[in-house]
Amino acid sequence: MDIIYDGRRYAGVTDADAAAMLGLPAGVYAAAALQDAREQGRRAIDAAAVAARGRHASPLAGQDGIYQMKAEAAAAFVAAGRPADASAWPMLTAEAQARAMTVDALADEILAARTAWIAAAANIEAIRVSAKHGLDLLDDATAIEAAVTAARTALRGY
Numbered sequence: 001m002d003i004i005y006d007g008r009r010y011a012g013v014t015d016a017d018a019a020a021m022l023g024l025p026a027g028v029y030a031a032a033a034l035q036d037a038r039e040q041g042r043r044a045i046d047a048a049a050v051a052a053r054g055r056h057a058s059p060l061a062g063q064d065g066i067y068q069m070k071a072e073a074a075a076a077f078v079a080a081g082r083p084a085d086a087s088a089w090p091m092l093t094a095e096a097q098a099r100a101m102t103v104d105a106l107a108d109e110i111l112a113a114r115t116a117w118i119a120a121a122a123n124i125e126a127i128r129v130s131a132k133h134g135l136d137l138l139d140d141a142t143a144i145e146a147a148v149t150a151a152r153t154a155l156r157g158y
Contacts (some may be wrong), residue, residue, distance in 0.1 A: 049128040074107040
């Protein structure tokens with residue numbers, strides 16, 4: 001790991017003995033190692049959150065925009081009183097025809113999926129932010145590792 005101390009960079013320091021041989025004061029390596037563990041933990045937590053979100057989304061490029069358009073169309077359709085003529089919402093009519101269902105049923109399905117996604121996304125983000133913040137409060141690499149494991153486990157539930 002690289003350590004910056006007193007304006008100098010010490011590259012490739014592998015342990016406390018190596019730090020001492022470089023003339024670094026006691027504790028400098030430990031502080032740097034702790035900060036490194038926190039940074040690695042933050043990256044691991046972010047990766048677990050990305051994986052959790054990915055279980056709810058399509059990997060197709062641009063599909064998130066399509067989902068957003070469909071959710072907006074479904075909400076507008078419902079707000080308009082679910083009219084029999086749904087031609088003003090081509091995203092809904094095209095999919096409803098392709099799936100041999102009513103626009104009304106499709107709108108309900110889309111809005112239910114959106115509600116479920118919002119709840120999952122909120123929980124994923126709460127776990128991610130809380131876990132990363134918690135790393136700053138820990139002063140032991142073992143505790144940091146345990147916190148990261150707990151966050152990964154919690155995120156696997158989504």
